[in-house]
Amino acid sequence: MANLRLPGPTPVPPDVVEAMSKQMIDHRGAEFAEMLRRITANLQRAFLTKNDIFVFTSSGTGAMEAAIVNTLSPGDRVLAVTVGNFGDRFARIATAYGADVNVLKFPDGEAVDPERVRQALKDDPAVTTVLVTHNETSTGITNELGVIAPIVKGEFDKLILVDAISSLGSINLPVDAWDLDVVIAGSQKGWMCPPGLAMISFSERAWKASETAKMPRFYFSLAEAKKSFGLGQTPWTPAISLMYGLDHALQQMLAQGDMESVYAFHQKIARYTRDGLKALGLKLVATEEKYASNTVTAAYLPEGIKDEDLLNMLRDDYDIIAAEGRGLLAGRVFRIGHMGYVSTEDIDDVLAALKEALPKLGYQPAGAA
Amino acid sequence: MANLRLPGPTPVPPDVVEAMSKQMIDHRGAEFAEMLRRITANLQRAFLTKNDIFVFTSSGTGAMEAAIVNTLSPGDRVLAVTVGNFGDRFARIATAYGADVNVLKFPDGEAVDPERVRQALKDDPAVTTVLVTHNETSTGITNELGVIAPIVKGEFDKLILVDAISSLGSINLPVDAWDLDVVIAGSQKGWMCPPGLAMISFSERAWKASETAKMPRFYFSLAEAKKSFGLGQTPWTPAISLMYGLDHALQQMLAQGDMESVYAFHQKIARYTRDGLKALGLKLVATEEKYASNTVTAAYLPEGIKDEDLLNMLRDDYDIIAAEGRGLLAGRVFRIGHMGYVSTEDIDDVLAALKEALPKLGYQPAGAA
Numbered sequence: 001m002a003n004l005r006l007p008g009p010t011p012v013p014p015d016v017v018e019a020m021s022k023q024m025i026d027h028r029g030a031e032f033a034e035m036l037r038r039i040t041a042n043l044q045r046a047f048l049t050k051n052d053i054f055v056f057t058s059s060g061t062g063a064m065e066a067a068i069v070n071t072l073s074p075g076d077r078v079l080a081v082t083v084g085n086f087g088d089r090f091a092r093i094a095t096a097y098g099a100d101v102n103v104l105k106f107p108d109g110e111a112v113d114p115e116r117v118r119q120a121l122k123d124d125p126a127v128t129t130v131l132v133t134h135n136e137t138s139t140g141i142t143n144e145l146g147v148i149a150p151i152v153k154g155e156f157d158k159l160i161l162v163d164a165i166s167s168l169g170s171i172n173l174p175v176d177a178w179d180l181d182v183v184i185a186g187s188q189k190g191w192m193c194p195p196g197l198a199m200i201s202f203s204e205r206a207w208k209a210s211e212t213a214k215m216p217r218f219y220f221s222l223a224e225a226k227k228s229f230g231l232g233q234t235p236w237t238p239a240i241s242l243m244y245g246l247d248h249a250l251q252q253m254l255a256q257g258d259m260e261s262v263y264a265f266h267q268k269i270a271r272y273t274r275d276g277l278k279a280l281g282l283k284l285v286a287t288e289e290k291y292a293s294n295t296v297t298a299a300y301l302p303e304g305i306k307d308e309d310l311l312n313m314l315r316d317d318y319d320i321i322a323a324e325g326r327g328l329l330a331g332r333v334f335r336i337g338h339m340g341y342v343s344t345e346d347i348d349d350v351l352a353a354l355k356e357a358l359p360k361l362g363y364q365p366a367g368a369a
Numbered sequence: 370m371a372n373l374r375l376p377g378p379t380p381v382p383p384d385v386v387e388a389m390s391k392q393m394i395d396h397r398g399a400e401f402a403e404m405l406r407r408i409t410a411n412l413q414r415a416f417l418t419k420n421d422i423f424v425f426t427s428s429g430t431g432a433m434e435a436a437i438v439n440t441l442s443p444g445d446r447v448l449a450v451t452v453g454n455f456g457d458r459f460a461r462i463a464t465a466y467g468a469d470v471n472v473l474k475f476p477d478g479e480a481v482d483p484e485r486v487r488q489a490l491k492d493d494p495a496v497t498t499v500l501v502t503h504n505e506t507s508t509g510i511t512n513e514l515g516v517i518a519p520i521v522k523g524e525f526d527k528l529i530l531v532d533a534i535s536s537l538g539s540i541n542l543p544v545d546a547w548d549l550d551v552v553i554a555g556s557q558k559g560w561m562c563p564p565g566l567a568m569i570s571f572s573e574r575a576w577k578a579s580e581t582a583k584m585p586r587f588y589f590s591l592a593e594a595k596k597s598f599g600l601g602q603t604p605w606t607p608a609i610s611l612m613y614g615l616d617h618a619l620q621q622m623l624a625q626g627d628m629e630s631v632y633a634f635h636q637k638i639a640r641y642t643r644d645g646l647k648a649l650g651l652k653l654v655a656t657e658e659k660y661a662s663n664t665v666t667a668a669y670l671p672e673g674i675k676d677e678d679l680l681n682m683l684r685d686d687y688d689i690i691a692a693e694g695r696g697l698l699a700g701r702v703f704r705i706g707h708m709g710y711v712s713t714e715d716i717d718d719v720l721a722a723l724k725e726a727l728p729k730l731g732y733q734p735a736g737a738a
Contacts, residue, residue, distance in 0.1 A: 001392055009393040009609055017390050020610065023370055024378040024563060026690050057565050059426055059605035062588045097585045188606060194393060196426050196565050196608030216466045216585065219431045236428035237557060239565030239608060240378055241389065321395050 003320045003349050007137045007166055007296035007337035009188040009195050012245070016192055019248035020241045027240060033232025035247050040229065042250040043199055046259055047168065047183060049175035051201045054225040055246070057239040060165035060186030063198035065093050066220035067161045067182040068131075071206055073214035074098030077126040079158075081117055081148075084108050085138035085327035090131045090163055097215045102127065108328040109298075111291040112143040114151055121156045129159040129209075135167035138326040140284075140298035140335060141291050142171060149178040159209055165189060168199075169253070170266045170295045170339045181206040190266070190295060190339040191253070193245045263294075269338050269347060270294035276351040277336075280358065281365030285333055295339035298325065300332060302363040307334055309361055318353035372689045372718050376506045376535055376665035376706035378557040378564050381614070385561055388617035389610045396609060402601025404616050409598065411619040412568055415628055416537065416552060418544035420570045423594040424615070426608040429534035429555035432567035434462050435589035436530045436551040437500075440575055442583035443467030446495040448527075450486055450517075453477050454507035454696035459500045459532055466584045471496065477697040478667075480660040481512040483520055490525045498528040498578075504536035507695040509653070509667035509704060510660050511540060518547040528578055534558060537568075538622070539635045539664045539708045550575040559635070559664060559708040560622070562614040632663075638707050638716060639663035645720040646705070649727065650734030654702055664708035667694065669701060671732045676703055678730055687722035 004011050012020075025031050036055075043053045056062055068090075072078065078099045080091035083106045094101050104120050106112060112132065121127060130152045135142045145162065152160045161182040164173050168183065170190030175183050181203040188195035202210075202222055210222060218224070224235040253262055274284060274297055282299040286292035301307055307324050311334060314320040325333040336350055358365075373380050381389075394400050405424075412422045425431055437459075441447065447468045449460035452475045463470050473489050475481060481501065490496060499521045504511045514531065521529045530551040533542055537552065539559030544552050550572040557564035571579075571591055579591060587593070593604040622631055643653060643666055651668040655661035670676055676693050680703060683689040694702040705719055727734075 002394075004393055004395070006395055008606060009396060012393055012610075021386050021390060024373055024381055024557075025371075026373070026375055026692075027378060027564070028693075029690065057426065057428055057608075058431070058588060059607070061605040062427070065588045093587045096587045096590075186606070188393070194608060194610040195396070195606040196611060218462045218465045219427060219434045219589070221465075236430040237377060237555070237564040238428070239426075239563060239611065241381075241563040241610070242565060242608065321398070323395075 003346055005320055005336050005346065005350055006323045007335060007339070008186065010192065010337060010340040012194055013192055013341045016245045016249050020245040022244050024240055027238055028233055035243060036229065036232050036234070039243065039247050039250060042254055045254055046250065047175045047201050048177065049201050051175065051203045052226065053199060053201045054222060054229060055234070055243070056198045056200065056220065057196060058198050059195055060184060060198050061089065062220060063184035063200045064090055064163060066200055066222065067184055068094050068099070069097055069215040069217040069220060070222045071159060071161065071182065071209040071213050072097070072099050072129060073212065075100055076128050077102065077124065078129050078131060079104060079120055079124065079127045080131040081112055082106070083110060083112055083133060083139060083141055083143065084136040086136055086163060087133040088327065090133065094131060109139050109141065109285040111141050112148060114144060114147045117148055118151050118155065121152070121158065127158060129161060131161050134162055134164040134173060135171060135293050135295060137166040137296055139329060140286050140293040140296045142167060142293045145173065146178055149180060153179045159205065166295050166339070170262065172263045175201055187242060187246055191246060192249045192340045194242060196239050196242045197246055266294040266339060269342060269344065270297065272344060273297050273336055273338050273347050276347065280351065280354055285329065296335055296337045298329065298333045298335045301334060302358065305358070305361045305363060307331055310334055310357065313357045313361065314353055317357065318349070320350055320353050322350070372715050374689055374705050374715065374719055375692045376704060376708070377555065379561065379706060379709040381563055382561055382710045385614045385618050389614040391613050393609055396606055397602055404612060405598065405601050405603070408612065408616050408619060411623055414623055415619065416544045416570050417546065418570050420544065420572045421595065422568060422570045423591060423598060424603070424612070425567045425569065425589065426565060427567050428564060429553060429567050430458065431589060432553035432569045433459055433532055435569055435591065436553055437463050437468070438466055438584040438586040438589060439591045440528060440530065440551065440578040440582050441466070441468050441498060442581065444469055445497050446471065446493065447498050447500060448473060448489055448493065448496045449500040450481055451475070452479060452481055452502060452508060452510055452512065453505040455505055455532060456502040457696065459502065463500060478508050478510065478654040480510050481517060483513060483516045486517055487520050487524065490521070490527065496527060498530060500530050503531055503533040503542060504540060504662050504664060506535040506665055508698060509655050509662040509665045511536060511662045514542065515547055518549060522548045528574060535664050535708070539631065541632045544570055556611060556615055560615060561618045561709045563611060565608050565611045566615055635663040635708060638711060638713065639666065641713060642666050642705055642707050642716050645716065649720065649723055654698065665704055665706045667698065667702045667704045670703060671727065674727070674730045674732060676700055679703055679726065682726045682730065683722055686726065687718070689719055689722050691719070
């Protein structure tokens with residue numbers, strides 16, 4: 001089996017596969033209702049929130065759309081803070097639905113500078129809502145949401161919508177402590193499940209915003225979701241097999257009562273990956289340790305090496321599936337995912353393969369004798 | 370294992386479960402591209418169309434939304450022809466996105482009268498688009514789409530959007546022969562897969578409409594889908610395990626070269642179900658055989674019997690999961706699904722259980738000695 005080192009989809013452990021193999025049940029029956037209630041209660045523990053949580057049958061992008069269309073009206077002024085491809089996508093969705101989007105873009109590879117968020121909100125008082133990415137999958141950067149959120153909420157009292165698709169479940173993100181209104185996650189990241197489910201938490205304040213939000217919505221309507229979830233149902237037929245998987249995976253992740261050990265694991269394996277890549281002489285995109293993502297690491301390609309050549313060699317000769325760069329970093333970096341079902345051995349394999357493969361492609365580590 | 374006799378989700382055969390148990394792969398890699406191309410080619414064979422076909426990670430309702438938002442602008446006049454709950458939903462989605470909807474509603478349990486569609490289009494020349502349900506899951510009625518479509522297309526030259534969620538894959542629906550612009554289907558119906566994938570075919574004329582369609586869209590944007598499917602990818606991360614299942618199931622269904630044997634099977638088992646229910650003295654909602662659905666049968670509850678009592682008894686004493694009524698038929702009918710992975714023995718079990726259970730609940734068949 002290949003060593004799947006993408007930042008999603010991530011490998012699914014055998015026990016989750018087994019859980020997903022159960023026969024279908026009535027999605028309007030008691031057994032499903034019990035499972036849905038357990039899933040949402042466990043998600044509240046993982047999100048560290050008392051807010052409502054809903055699960056959509058969609059990719060994370062669907063939940064990004066849900067975050068926007070349930071809180072905004074066409075013409076609403078939005079500050080979209082982006083540090084890469086997925087931050088850009090969040091802004092594009094808001095634009096597609098008619099929001100008036102002010103994009104605060106940082107160069108790919110940089111983190112959000114909280115001071116510039118403060119300045120942007122000072123300069124643009126019409127902003128009602130801030131969109132921000134917690135962990136930018138395309139660059140391996142984790143923004144200091146614990147610093148940004150108090151500015152957006154405490155200082156300027158704006159609504160905050162957070163894309164935490166590639167962080168939640170792997171990186172500490174206390175939704176209530178940071179007063180985050182809408183936070184979204186995706187099953188194929190740290191949750192050890194296949195893609196196909198997206199999760200969204202929705203605060204009281206977000207509900208208040210939704211009452212006047214005029215963007216059209218139906219499939220992603222949270223009012224519809226709330227009505228049905230109250231009955232232990234989803235408004236539209238859910239991806240039952242994936243729900244089985246998420247239900248099982250959440251119980252495993254929370255087996256020790258909270259997510260601390262899961263976060264500690266990701267912190268450790270991420271550092272191990274970064275140290276290993278640096279020891280090979282590679283330069284990481286995240287130059288500052290405090291912004292380095294614990295779920296995915298992007299490293300610059302050594303000069304003269306094409307991403308395609310490296311990724312193909314890793315795949316064909318070592319059975320390792322790594323990811324290419326995206327957006328402005330396309331062709332300049334490669335990425336190693338290390339979230340969810342991953343072991344030190346998986347990372348050792350990657351490092352050993354790179355140690356062999358890079359010289360074959362002409363790489364001479366700086367300072368090599 | 371329970372005898373799951375819902376009109377979706379339907380039981381998933383062991384070989385499809387096994388197919389879905391494969392490990393994740395790169396959804397931007399060659400193996401996924403090959404699978405996606407095989408799936409879309411096989412769907413074209415099942416839909417009997419040369420039109421573009423896309424697969425969404427969503428329930429069928431998501432594809433209903435896609436049908437509307439990719440072809441219409443707010444204010445567009447739409448004729449929504451409905452014979453039940455799901456026809457009503459189609460109209461609601463169009464309304465939610467700002468269409469000006471003229472609802473032509475037939476009483477629950479009746480089929481569309483094509484003559485009244487003709488009259489409605491004569492009376493309302495501003496209509497640009499007609500929404501119609503092929504098979505109404507809530508009542509077990511199959512509309513005569515082969516008669517309705519030539520009126521909508523040939524006589525009045527309107528765009529036609531078809532909800533075929535509970536028919537396509539089980540009931541003959543030649544998309545190109547009937548000149549249907551947008552047709553949608555759902556994985557948990559006759560396709561022997563879990564819920565979570567929706568399929569949509571999109572004609573040249575629908576593409577032309579989409580160029581000027583102003584309803585906002587992002588997750589369900591077919592322009593985004595087309596760009597990505599051309600590369601053997603989906604625009605957003607797909608539900609990979611469900612795609613494995615659909616890929617396998619389609620190959621099984623098309624093993625004999627076309628869908629004829631699948632349609633013949635559904636025709637036969639549906640008639641068997643109807644005959645069995647009638648032999649018990651029950652009255653079917655579909656009084657005319659030509660409108661009786663080959664995927665789901667709704668029967669009126671005998672007087673004095675509550676749906677809850679019957680459904681609970683079937684579940685608790687016979688391990689049979691049947692469905693309640695919906696919409697205006699709620700509380701007045703029960704429904705038996707017979708699509709996808711179903712055998713004569715499954716139906717025999719239902720009939721035998723009803724034969725025992727109904728008298729326990731006080732039923733005296735009319736004419737019983």
